[in-house]
Amino acid sequence: MKITLKTIADEAGLSVTTVSRALAGYDDVNEATRQRVMEIAERLGYQPNLTARHLRSKQTSTIGMVIPRTAYFADSFFMELLAGVGRQASAHGYDLLLSVQPPGDEELAAYRRMVAGSRVDGIVLARVLRHDPRIAYLQQANHPFVSFGRSETSDYPYIDVDGARGMRRLVQHLAENGHRRIAIILSPWELAFTTTRYEGYLEGLDAIGVQPDEAYVAEGDLTQQGGRDAAARMLALPEPPTAIIACNDLMAFGVMEAVEQRGLRVGHAVAVAGFDDVPAAAHAIPPLTTLRQPIYAIGCQMVDMLVRLLRGETLEHAHVLIEPELMVRASSGPQPAQA
Amino acid sequence: MKITLKTIADEAGLSVTTVSRALAGYDDVNEATRQRVMEIAERLGYQPNLTARHLRSKQTSTIGMVIPRTAYFADSFFMELLAGVGRQASAHGYDLLLSVQPPGDEELAAYRRMVAGSRVDGIVLARVLRHDPRIAYLQQANHPFVSFGRSETSDYPYIDVDGARGMRRLVQHLAENGHRRIAIILSPWELAFTTTRYEGYLEGLDAIGVQPDEAYVAEGDLTQQGGRDAAARMLALPEPPTAIIACNDLMAFGVMEAVEQRGLRVGHAVAVAGFDDVPAAAHAIPPLTTLRQPIYAIGCQMVDMLVRLLRGETLEHAHVLIEPELMVRASSGPQPAQA
DNA sequence: CTGTTAGCGCCTTCAG
């Protein structure tokens, strides 16, 4: 038998209203009455029905997050983000509603259920697309959200890693190591960050006085396999690149495979670099040079922003740009680099 | 403005009831009427208020999970479990409600909110204690749940890794490599699995005809630091162990540190083994011999069990025991082992 | 085939 306000009211010979107010700490309740109510509630182990409360109050103290069930779920990106989001949500007294969905229509439907179904107060989302239907929906529904990643076409609160800056820095680093033929394996174009990273790459080349070469630009699918295939094609060119940048670490691991399959040594004949700094990057052989995204911290910060939004505060900094940290490791030789 | 059944009812000149039934697909609605209702709902982008529906139906299609915010959260245990649980919950059409809490009273309170607050249909929990107040609560509240781990004192549906069997196997492996002085660094006693693993260790020693020695048994705290300290003490004994088992990989990494700090070589002078097979185990130097727990798969299976429970089915196998796989790697020499 | 009534459990006016 569930204990409700009514149970307590009957037991105390009071009305539900009074019990509710006594427990809520209103000051228009006789102190003796309150004591009695509290005592009974305690004894019966009363726990308010949160569903009912949410229906009434139109607030849920819950933050929503939809996690795509994709092939490249294998990379730990969402898990780490989730850890940060969960951690900080907890700190602010929020729970997390999670929906794991195959990307596409079902994913969008999950957002609709959460938002229009009044299950969450706000939403955190990641992996922004250039034309992102989720964001279009959330904006049109006027529902609070913060995203990891930005698209140029519209304005909303986000945190993003400054991919352009990171890439410029990386190209510079490779140039300092003597490289001129620097290739890049991009992420799919529909991902918003692809554009900025590509621009950074081009700017980096420009800064070192190198003409971009179409043959040195490929589009990958973020998987290790994809990285390997793209790299294999490039290495078969008459003038193969001496350095290959991949837009994530997973593809970079694939690049390393391709380099070795050609009988070349990573960090010597060919420099390889990634993006993310997943845990495995430091343990790869050789350790992978990469641009570190502090995903856990970003998750925390997104929640901070979102909670402020939910409190009705206005964000002084609605657009946060974080510089990725260049982790120089042995994969980006040629000269022996320290781990 | 939120679109509710009433919005549609007004628009269509019908009662809320009829609209509800039309959308729910009842067959006592005029087909023409249904078409009209559906059309309007579609046009207005109607989305049922799930909170209201849950209140009415007393079902939420949501599975709850409370994640402790502990020091040893750093190990990826909960993240991997969560991935499995999320994956499979999604497959069954369930969402996940997550509450990250500091362990202790607040943790229990989170369970109470979820259960008594009617926010979830069932609960998945992990890291069972010998006397686990969460389980006591869930049993008393008669709320469906499945746990990863068992306690001997009471009966409920669980999945567990057969720690005793794993330890017997591991001790045997070490004995085959010539070890007789085999030490163990246990997890805290309050964790239910500590007992079974310790028993397996003792049985393993018995099987190879070795008398257990109290000096070779220590209690660790599951952290790397803790493993290092415990191992350092043992290695300082007049007759130090030649093999050290740690109850999780994190502590095993600490053990490896301690061994090296004493100027000894892991896998040669001293064999080291862990439990879990976290991703880093295979990449450690030398790679760590360990007992693999298929945590992701266990998460999936727990949800399968739970969903069956929620459907009112009875579980033919309410107690599932999984054998951990012994991953033999170089850390458990003496003779050079293959990775 | 459709509408009225009722209630899930809670909270917030508004009377008394």
Place this chain on the structure above:
DNA sequence: CTGAAGGCGCTAACAG
């Protein structure tokens, strides 16, 4: 200081 009434949005039983 306390209670009655109303409604959040939805659905089920019962009339008509």
